[in-house]
Amino acid sequence: MQGVVVRALLTVMVVTMALAMPAYARDWWGAGEGRVFPAVADFPNEHGTLRVLLQDGPLDTRGHPFFEPLGPHGRACVTCHQPADAMSLSLASIRQQWQTAGARDPLFAPIDGANCPDLPHGERDSHSLLLDHGLFRIARPWPPRDHAGKAIKPDFDVDVIHDPTGCNLSPRWGLPSDDPHVSVYRRPRPVANLKYVLAMGFAIDGKRGLPLPLDPDTGKPVSGNLMADSRVLTLKAQMHDAARSHLGFFERLTPAQIERINDFEMRVFTAQQQNRLGDSLDAGGAEGGPAKLADSEPGRLGSQGIGVWSEFAPWERADDSSVTPERRALRESIARGARSFRERTFLIADSRGVNSPMGFGNPMRDRCALCHNMSQMGMDVAPGQVDLGTTTQPFADQQPHLPLFRITCKGEPHPHYGRVIHTHDPGYALTTGRCADVGRITLQSLRGLAARAPYFVNGTASTLREVVEYYDRRYSIGYTEQEIEDLVNLMSAL
Amino acid sequence: MQGRFWRFVAAAVLVNVAVAAPAEQQIKPVVEQVGEEVRFITCPIYRDTDAGRKSGCWLGDRRETGTRFDITGSPTKPDWNHAVLVEGRVVEGDTQQCGGVLLEPVRVSVLHDQNCTRHMLPAEGFTGRRFSLPTRNIRPLYEPRELPKPPYQEKSFDIPFDFGRDYIVYQLSDYYIDKAVKYAIDIDASRVEITGYAATTPTTVSGQTLREPAELALRRAEVAREWLRRMGYPLDRVKIRAQTKAKVSDMEGADGLTEPSRRRVTLRVIP
Amino acid sequence: MKLRRFRLGGAVAALLIACGSVGVATAEEDDRWWAPGEGRVFPATLDYPNEHGTLRVLLEGGPMETRGHPFFEPIGPYGRACVTCHQPADAMSLSAKSAQIQWERLGHKDPLFAPFDGSNCPDLPQEERESHSLLLDHGLIRIARPWPPRDFDGNPIKPDFDISVVRDPTGCNLSKEWGLPSPDPHISVYRRSRPVANFKYILAMGFNFDPKAGLPLPLDPETGEPASHNLMADGRVLSLASQMRDAASAHLGFLEELTPEDIDRIIDFEKRVFTAQQKNRFGGDVNAGGAEGGPLKLAESEPGRLGSQGIPVWSEFDAWANSDDPDISPEERAWRESVARGARNFRERMFLISDSAGITTPIGFGNPVRDRCAFCHNMSQMGMDVAPGQVDLGTTNLPFADPQPHLPLFKITCKAEPHPHYGREIYTYDPGYALTTGRCADVGRITLQSLRGLSARAPYFSNGSAKTLREVIEFYDRRYNIGYTEQEIEDLVNLMEAL
Structure with a gap:
């Protein structure tokens, strides 16, 4: 009984402290600053310290195409891939930029840093999705085009049910325009640890029952794990896509520029290095932090090799007497979270990419690590397009700020939703043109989470706790308060 | 005593944590x-x-x-x-x-x-709503009930229906139709005129065109007639008609909602 | 660990008692089994031991001479009487164990095993045990229902579904003489015989309303009066008089009409019989220590009352919640407390009920709806449904039904509206109420039964799919994902034993 009281009070205190703590002044990396990117850089965050490693030593960023502004908006790649934010972009950083620089900051460029380019630039309301939810506009051509750029005949119709941004119904930017596009709103994905993102563990995409997709440039198979909707298959294609759509840079990047960006991106590794008590995540036998990441082999299946998050197994009995009881308790909680991630089973139902088309069954009992199966990274070794329900009704949390689309399947009905689907983001279906792919979103790297809230592709979870709570709701898991705490502590240590 | 105090504090704290999210x-x-x-x-x-x-x-x-x-x-x-x-x-x-x-x-x-x-x-910290018997419910046979006193008056009773259905909604429509039929029997009414309505005029809801089928008006009226039959009212005193394109009404059972007020059966009970 | 030892002990005790009772049964076999036309006197109080204690049968108004009484005398060519399938020792129903004992004693010559419904199909070789396997192994009697169904006035109904036989190990549904291809098409389903006792409750009307149909109660065509509609698994007849005629022709082969005098005498007897468990397995009375179990209370109470607005269901055992009686053993005290917990659980333990026609449709309770056992089992003292109780628990419908490879499996295809929970195609071992109404929405709906005298009449559910009371609870636990603890299961089993 007393234990419960103490735990409850502790929870309250932790919550209160988190709220009371001043937001960290973010170390903002502006475009074209010309700093030297160090071999090791540490950035504090509310859960401890993030570390960014640059393999093979420091890099002078002056004139480097990742760091120099390209195109008319004055943006660089680094604008949305900030080292302090684990090479993604946190809501805290976005808000800080709005406060310090306002709408003039290239971050808020109308093309994708506003809810719609035709809204009055500079008004906070015009940038509410970015400022409140960390979301950039992603305009996808309709009908979709294949990886070679050819139009696909989709097997579904898309209608706009409502759109508070106005963009999907805009005669200039939306579906009624001469160049019809669907605008969806997504979080930037971290540009780091890319050897894992690009690694291929198997030659097969089990979720499609086909070998891996081929890069149209090289004819070689690719991992299929880039981008939320897998709209490009290689880093190079991603660079062209991003330069055009986010930087407004319509000239093609030169091969030399691509080479330099590629070189940088493949050398960057990031992960949390210290927990909130200042305890190193690779102390006491544990192997957290980015050095281990940089040193390990990518694309390995945890279930047949190094267990996912077994980095923290030595902390299961944290009997290190040189450590304070508080630190010991946190270590043990992280280790329990890691074990829960690998071992706590729950019933997964109606999730395309899991329950269909593979014959795992619907529902099926499994663990976090079923999909988050890659050693050291917790991504999917196979191409990871899965419909968790984060963007699609009835499972999605309320998102009245986002457009809502009605998808009507013209061929086969969707195996879990039937013929009519309501979604805030059709995800992978905007790439494939198939209604069976509506709401499927590529799994992400789970490293450096502490530095880059909010979470999920549409930013619906503002904290790590909300991530766990979403899963708990979605799959009726019934986590205990202790289990939630453990998983949150684990994720904040990645 | 102290134990109880702490339990109270703990409960309060837990509740606070629980409702924080909502x-x-x-x-x-x-x-x-x-x-x-x-x-x-x-x-x-x-x-x-x-x-x-x-x-x-x-x-x-x-x-x-x-x-x-x-x-x-x-x-x-x-x-x-x-x-x-x-x-x-x-x-x-x-x-x-x-x-x-x-x-x-x-x-x-x-x-x-x-x-x-x-x-x-x-539940996620939400409390749910404790069930209480709806005020509109039929009372058991073993409970005494009051009979109407003469002089008897002509009365009209409106029975509400769900969209597209002729089912007597439990603890709503049953309350009204039970009242109507019992009144007809208690006063030994000389006539009962049933009018079934269907909302056949199309309306657009969430992108769909909704309209009730025309034959539903008659089916609803027939359900009311079956109530009269089963409760023992002579059917030769019952007149039945069907009305499509139902208009908005002031039926009590619709509680002031516009569209539901069209979907009804009216029993006119004549002494 | 302690719990487990207690359970083991209980099992051993039960086994001992079971052996003991078999011994008694052998000695008193003739007395236990009521053969047709024996001409005994039916006493005012009749006790029969069973593995959970002792069942008591009360005859209100005192002893009755059964000689020449139409309930007890053989009627029709098979030599059967009503009592053949409604045995006092089996709480006026028929246990599979009694059927087995009769087979051991007399084989197929006992009128119980009459070809018409005491065998899997009349055209099977009657002297072989296999031909009677459903009765012997599962306590099931063949019920042949006309197809298409007929309404209460005997007119054919145009059903809104097609029925086809997927498989039939009995052969009866495909038989050219007895099945669907016959000139007089019938569907054979196999059901447990329902207890003929405590009838004032079964016939009681709490409301003149069937909320599951949205209509007042149906009218008995003979009297024009409303009927409770709680008779028979499929509600195929509305009054005891028509049930008697139905049973006399279907089960006794007695095709002449029963005389009005016969009917009156049977009704008189049936309305006077009350039965319930009287003693527990420790030999203690279930109306001791402040409790009010047993048949006497049943006979004296008002029937058809809603527990939620009056005397709560199984509150008979509330007094045992803190059983401080110094005169009983700790084991019996623990058992009493368990029964009281079971009763409270029955009334208060919530679970999520889904996809059960009669509950989750057409009534607007919602699908799913969170409620308790006593939601449907709501009648004070009896635990039946005060409203007509046709509910689809899933005991006979796939995918919820336990595998029943011994039974015929039918495929129902709804021709008009699909079934709200199963869709257009339904697989079922027994369409239940739909064989009466001809509506696919009623497939698998079976009338709730009285819960008294359960100890004396295993197996349970209309198709005998639960061999023990524990299996009844386990079915519910599976069906609705209730997640009962071992303790809760024990409490509910102990409660049901005591009824």
């Missing part, structure tokens, strides 16, 4: 105004709150605006495998019971020809 969600209408009447089609969400029997919550997201409504108060509750037509009035009320903007009154009609993916949310 409170942050700021449950309020996105676009709708208090007092507004809304009508939409959606897939229902069941929230498994537990405050005793029948205390689970029903939520319906109005897709046109993104507002999540609490539709638990409907006499007919949803089926998680089928879409529902929701008709109700937006009111300010306790959003911490279920986690949606309250509709009161509210009517839910199950659209059996439209399937939904079933979705259950855990």
